[in-house]
Amino acid sequence: MALTRYELRLLGGLGLATPALALLLFGGMALLMGFLGANGAQVARVLVAALELGLPLAAGVVAATVAADDPAVDLQLALKTRYRGTLARRLVVLALWTALIAFLWTSALHTTGLWELWVPEPFFAGQLVWLSPLLWFVAAGALLSLTLGRTTGGAILGGLWAFENLFRGSFLTEEWLRPEFLFATTYAAGADFWLTNRLALISTALLMGVVVWALSSRTESFARGGEA
Amino acid sequence: MRKETPFALGGALLYEFKMQVRRKALWITFLVFSLALLNLTFRPWSPESEGLLVPHLVANWSLTVQFFHPVAFGILLADRLPRDRRTKVEELLDTLPASLGSRLLGKYLGATLATLVPLLLIYAAGIIYIAVSRGDLSAIPLALASFATINLPGLLFVAAFSISCTAVLWVPLYQFLFVGYWFWGNLIPTSPTGGNMMPTLSHTILTPFGEYMANGFFGTEQATARATVWEGIASMSLLLSLGALALYGSYRLLVWQRDRR
Numbered sequence: 001m002a003l004t005r006y007e008l009r010l011l012g013g014l015g016l017a018t019p020a021l022a023l024l025l026f027g028g029m030a031l032l033m034g035f036l037g038a039n040g041a042q043v044a045r046v047l048v049a050a051l052e053l054g055l056p057l058a059a060g061v062v063a064a065t066v067a068a069d070d071p072a073v074d075l076q077l078a079l080k081t082r083y084r085g086t087l088a089r090r091l092v093v094l095a096l097w098t099a100l101i102a103f104l105w106t107s108a109l110h111t112t113g114l115w116e117l118w119v120p121e122p123f124f125a126g127q128l129v130w131l132s133p134l135l136w137f138v139a140a141g142a143l144l145s146l147t148l149g150r151t152t153g154g155a156i157l158g159g160l161w162a163f164e165n166l167f168r169g170s171f172l173t174e175e176w177l178r179p180e181f182l183f184a185t186t187y188a189a190g191a192d193f194w195l196t197n198r199l200a201l202i203s204t205a206l207l208m209g210v211v212v213w214a215l216s217s218r219t220e221s222f223a224r225g226g227e228a
Numbered sequence: 229m230r231k232e233t234p235f236a237l238g239g240a241l242l243y244e245f246k247m248q249v250r251r252k253a254l255w256i257t258f259l260v261f262s263l264a265l266l267n268l269t270f271r272p273w274s275p276e277s278e279g280l281l282v283p284h285l286v287a288n289w290s291l292t293v294q295f296f297h298p299v300a301f302g303i304l305l306a307d308r309l310p311r312d313r314r315t316k317v318e319e320l321l322d323t324l325p326a327s328l329g330s331r332l333l334g335k336y337l338g339a340t341l342a343t344l345v346p347l348l349l350i351y352a353a354g355i356i357y358i359a360v361s362r363g364d365l366s367a368i369p370l371a372l373a374s375f376a377t378i379n380l381p382g383l384l385f386v387a388a389f390s391i392s393c394t395a396v397l398w399v400p401l402y403q404f405l406f407v408g409y410w411f412w413g414n415l416i417p418t419s420p421t422g423g424n425m426m427p428t429l430s431h432t433i434l435t436p437f438g439e440y441m442a443n444g445f446f447g448t449e450q451a452t453a454r455a456t457v458w459e460g461i462a463s464m465s466l467l468l469s470l471g472a473l474a475l476y477g478s479y480r481l482l483v484w485q486r487d488r489r
Contacts, residue, residue, distance in 0.1 A: 038425035158407035
């Protein structure tokens, strides 16, 4: 528990606020659309998109930063606790914090009746709207950061996000691309492949998690200081 | 202006350029982003480009390069200013005779020029392909004009905000906001018939994507916006002015932060 508290402090106010800010930005946009005459479904779509487009990217970028940004990582070469344990704890704390915010957001949407306007799945199965892309982005952020560095990792993650958004048509029509489409709820709510897509994303995230686990055992490779 | 300023500016520019151009991250990131070019419709070697005039082809290539690469461009520049704090040289630099203004301008120019190098190489590869496949060397001067008017204003705008915003914003937070902005402010469709009621800067004069210049100056049909030459000039001037304003704002902020220490 003390370690969790320490990790939360290490993430800092900004690290904790970034996923929440993502939701607030989408929320502000939805509010503006409401004023401009958008219908309920259009507003609901943006509020749900906050969970699928905004929150996971924010958590992924933070994960890319925390995975390779520990100035005291050299110390772990001399300690009994291995870096992979520290990194796993760090990513779990980030994911849990983001999940908590996401659950509160979905509950608020459910209470106000907006959730059902865009998400046809039952409420609890509907949590996969955010859970699948969240796990995918956190794992991908950590993996890219450990293999290519913090800056490159953040940039490629952002590039992938923009790429899937822009070429959503290909991701929806090409069957082999569908399992890895990160935004199936926003662009194809109610599609018959939705659940398969969500489970495939979680499987990919777990696979990336295993690679992160294996890579993070090489503490000495991070202890060189990385790119300043 | 203090006496040493030109030297300080030149020195900062040179070292920032060298630091940035030698980063592995720069080359790896642009290499990965270039893979997206294989999927964009209006690349010069696609069947859609066959019947196009050379000026349209060149302007389309400028737009194609401007689709995703500015995301990498902005993120790679975003950590340049915080780097001085991270490596704990900021206070040391403040004790030197070189003024903060020339160091900031040198950082902006040096890092931006270095980040332009891989982008220019990618751009040049497409232009060489156009010139050779069409047997028309006029593609080269056209490409210079096209890059200077379609790409450069937007890239200088992105660079100015990436350097300036990180004077106050945490770098990962900026990265997230910037990626979201690039999609929201440049690439999302504005047509309400597509079910999109979202207000956006996309396809407006404030779009660093460069479509006002592409349509206004080169007449390409790939740009969604339809613009006159004057609208192209207005878009270009606005982007450059806002970039300059952002840089000046960050300069005032850094002076204020230094004086408070």
